[in-house]
Amino acid sequence: MTQQGRQVAGPQTSGMPMLGLGTWENTDPEACANAVETALETGYRHVDTAQVYGNEEHVGRGIERADVPREAVFLATKVWIDRLDADGVVDSTRASLAKLGVESVDLLYVHWPCRTYDPEETLEAFDDLYEQGLADRVAVSNFRPEQVDEAVDVADAPVFANQVEVHPFLPQRELVDHCRERGVEVVAYSPLARGAVFENETLTGIAEDHGASAAQVSLAWLRERGITTIPKATSAAHVEDNWRSLDLDLSDEAFARIDAIGERSRRVDPDWAPWN
Numbered sequence: 001m002t003q004q005g006r007q008v009a010g011p012q013t014s015g016m017p018m019l020g021l022g023t024w025e026n027t028d029p030e031a032c033a034n035a036v037e038t039a040l041e042t043g044y045r046h047v048d049t050a051q052v053y054g055n056e057e058h059v060g061r062g063i064e065r066a067d068v069p070r071e072a073v074f075l076a077t078k079v080w081i082d083r084l085d086a087d088g089v090v091d092s093t094r095a096s097l098a099k100l101g102v103e104s105v106d107l108l109y110v111h112w113p114c115r116t117y118d119p120e121e122t123l124e125a126f127d128d129l130y131e132q133g134l135a136d137r138v139a140v141s142n143f144r145p146e147q148v149d150e151a152v153d154v155a156d157a158p159v160f161a162n163q164v165e166v167h168p169f170l171p172q173r174e175l176v177d178h179c180r181e182r183g184v185e186v187v188a189y190s191p192l193a194r195g196a197v198f199e200n201e202t203l204t205g206i207a208e209d210h211g212a213s214a215a216q217v218s219l220a221w222l223r224e225r226g227i228t229t230i231p232k233a234t235s236a237a238h239v240e241d242n243w244r245s246l247d248l249d250l251s252d253e254a255f256a257r258i259d260a261i262g263e264r265s266r267r268v269d270p271d272w273a274p275w276n
Helices: 029-042 056-065 086-100 119-131 145-154 173-181 193-199 201-210 214-224 236-247 252-259
Strands: 046-048 074-079 107-110 138-141 159-165 185-189
Touching: 029 046, 029 056, 029 236, 046 056, 056 074, 056 086, 074 086, 086 119, 107 119, 107 159, 119 138, 119 145, 138 145, 145 159, 145 173, 159 173, 173 185, 193 201, 193 214, 201 214, 201 252, 214 236, 214 252
Parallel strands: 046 074, 074 107, 107 138, 138 159, 159 185
Antiparallel strands: none
């Protein structure tokens, strides 16, 4: 470790590829399927979706069309907050599998710890799906440290990951360190801060110095912290640009400059989020 939070990280962690394709807001049937197919043909092996995205069927079509075997794809989806009761978890997950056209998912998340979420009831249902082989791994999303602890203590299945917003303007160091201490991987959504990385002089300057894009710089910074990223991309150009972040090694000076960015802001901050 050469800088605070910097890790020696390979292309995947615990079987989960460290760069995936995010599909939030990609609801156009053909555009979504094309993005997934393009990503898999480019080399991606991790695809992330969710029930509330309304695109599981399109994601499944893209996986089917790609010249990549299903078993090579790490596929994740999430159970929405109004289906986290015991029956809702089971019924909605079976519906997700049908839409995706798969027998199981590699990772199944609790999308948010709110509304119908009850640690005992919800996680027992996730345990059941895990034991039935319908979810190879179970995970949580948008959980604070104390909620991660509770989930780890309550669930029989290992809690594999916590998917949260992380980017240079929201580094989440305390949460990342806490998850690491509990053996829980961190997956970063909105790793490009919904486009804000392209407007930051520090990131664009580092990108110019490294002959890269600001997106690649942000993704490489997260990867070098040992954090998996799932940037959304719809065009082939953006899919390929993000993929090239795997070839980018940041200098210690660049890593430190990103760490020193003073702006702190969330891009995803609903009133009912657990931190509000």
